[in-house]
Amino acid sequence: MKKILLSEKAIFHGKVSMPKGFELxxxxxxxxxxxxxxxxxxxxxxxxxKLTTYxxxxxxxxxxxxxxxxxxxxxxxxxxKLTLPLLDIDPMNLAxxxxxxxxxxxxxxxxxxxxxxxxxxxxELFWDHEIKTNSFVMFPSTCRYIISNNQIEELNIxxxxxYEHVNQ
Amino acid sequence: xxxxxxxxxxxxILDVLTFNNSDMLNAEGIETESVGQQYLETHNNWPAHLWxxxxxxTMNGIHKLGDTPFRKNYATIGGxxxxxxxxxxxxxxxxxxxxxxxIGDWVSPIGNAPALTSEQESQNTADTHAWQYVWNEPSxxxxxxxxxx
Numbered sequence: 001m002k003k004i005l006l007s008e009k010a011i012f013h014g015k016v017s018m019p020k021g022f023e024l025x026x027x028x029x030x031x032x033x034x035x036x037x038x039x040x041x042x043x044x045x046x047x048x049x050k051l052t053t054y055x056x057x058x059x060x061x062x063x064x065x066x067x068x069x070x071x072x073x074x075x076x077x078x079x080x081k082l083t084l085p086l087l088d089i090d091p092m093n094l095a096x097x098x099x100x101x102x103x104x105x106x107x108x109x110x111x112x113x114x115x116x117x118x119x120x121x122x123x124e125l126f127w128d129h130e131i132k133t134n135s136f137v138m139f140p141s142t143c144r145y146i147i148s149n150n151q152i153e154e155l156n157i158x159x160x161x162x163y164e165h166v167n168q
Numbered sequence: 169x170x171x172x173x174x175x176x177x178x179x180x181i182l183d184v185l186t187f188n189n190s191d192m193l194n195a196e197g198i199e200t201e202s203v204g205q206q207y208l209e210t211h212n213n214w215p216a217h218l219w220x221x222x223x224x225x226t227m228n229g230i231h232k233l234g235d236t237p238f239r240k241n242y243a244t245i246g247g248x249x250x251x252x253x254x255x256x257x258x259x260x261x262x263x264x265x266x267x268x269x270x271i272g273d274w275v276s277p278i279g280n281a282p283a284l285t286s287e288q289e290s291q292n293t294a295d296t297h298a299w300q301y302v303w304n305e306p307s308x309x310x311x312x313x314x315x316x317x
Contacts, residue, residue: 019177019215050213057174057182061246 009117012063013129013137016054016104024051026134029106030157033074043072052161055102055136067163070098074159075147077111082148085116088141088162098162101145102138105131107157110150115143131158138163170204172219173243173256174212181247181256184222185212220249222256228271240272262305276303281310288312 018024029047036043052069059065077083089097103113111131119125129137131147139145141162149156170192174183185208192204205216223231223238231237240255241247247258255272265274281301284292291297298315 017177019218022213022215046213053213058176061176061180061182064246 009140009143011115011127011129011137011139012059013135015132015135016051018050018054022050024134026106029104029159033076033106033157033159036072036074037076043074045072048072048159048161051104051136051159055138055161056163059138064167065165066167067100067165070162070164072159072161074106074157077147077149077156077158079149079152079154083146085144085146087144088160098141099165099168100138100163101141101143102136102161102163103131103147104136104159104161105133105156106159107155108133108135109154109156111156111158112148112150113137114146114148115139116145117143131156169224170199171222171224171242172204172208173222173249174208174214175218175220175249177218179249179251181243181245181249183245184243220256228273262303264305264308276310277308278310 016024025047029045029051032043032045032047035041056067056069059067088101105111108131113129113131115127115129115137117125117127131137147156147158169186170189171184171186173181174185175181187204187207189199191207192199192201194200194203201221202216204221205219208214208219209216220243221238222241222243224242225232225235226237226240226242229237229240241257243249243256244258247256248260249256250267253267253269255269257267257272257274260274262274262276264277266277267273268275281303284299284301288297288299292299296316300313300315301310302313304311
């Protein structure tokens with residue numbers, strides 16, 4: 001018996017290990033996100049460019065998946081709260097929707113992302129993944145997700161980058 | 169054009185960049201790898217020692233244009249840099265395969281696949297079969313396979 005794989009839904013995750021002396025300036029990422037949120041300005045950030053390049057390089061070198069950045073955004077999550085289900089694709093405009101959503105923990109404590117997916121007739125399956133500071137999780141943008149801050153002391157700050165898959 | 173491989177701290181080849189040879193000239197006007205590394209560090213936010221020069225025309229230890237081969241292979245994204253032997257390797261095809269430092273390539277632990285018999289060759293030529301030895305990683309052996317099956 002032989003098998004043909006038509007598509008796969010994969011979650012990529014890990015710590016961002018930049019070379020010594022070239023580490024991400026996470027304070028700067030947080031400040032830039034604050035500025036973007038409060039002044040409602042788009043984010044232009046050398047630190048995020050470093051993060052984006054890191055993810056792109058490793059995705060291509062390790063899995064042969066070539067991705068390019070679509071958009072930066074991010075949010076601040078209050079203690080003991082969870083978001084409504086989030087979805088980064090626009091079902092009415094799939095051509096301009098992203099393929100992957102990457103969440104980076106700029107400041108994260110007890111921060112869980114619940115990623116929903118389907119498997120044939122089985123709906124509402126989910127995978128819980130803890131986002132830690134200086135680590136990331138990336139998943140298909142067609143998956144809905146919920147971010148929860150499960151502690152009562154601190155804000156969680158999560159930077160989001162969406163990507164387009166260009167060599168599929 | 170100068171070609172440099174961007175590598176990770178554990179020697180995975182992440183990218184290969186090309187730039188003008190004039191950007192790697194030292195004060196005496198001689199092309200120098202360390203000058204190129206410094207140029208790339210400045211413009212790419214990646215440390216100088218993790219940029220390694222590579223030769224576009226070198227493959228398996230042979231320079232296609234007859235010049236001196238350089239570091240056995242042109243760097244391939246997903247491949248590895250061997251700092252001890254100063255060579256680039258393509259991605260490892262199977263976990264059990266080992267490095268052949270002579271040709272700068274991965275080889276099976278039991279050597280190359282056996283040659284096809286003349287009958288198998290003639291069947292391949294007649295296009296009735298597509299005989300080929302395929303590496304079987306679990307058993308560590310070459311399996312004769314008809315790819316038309």
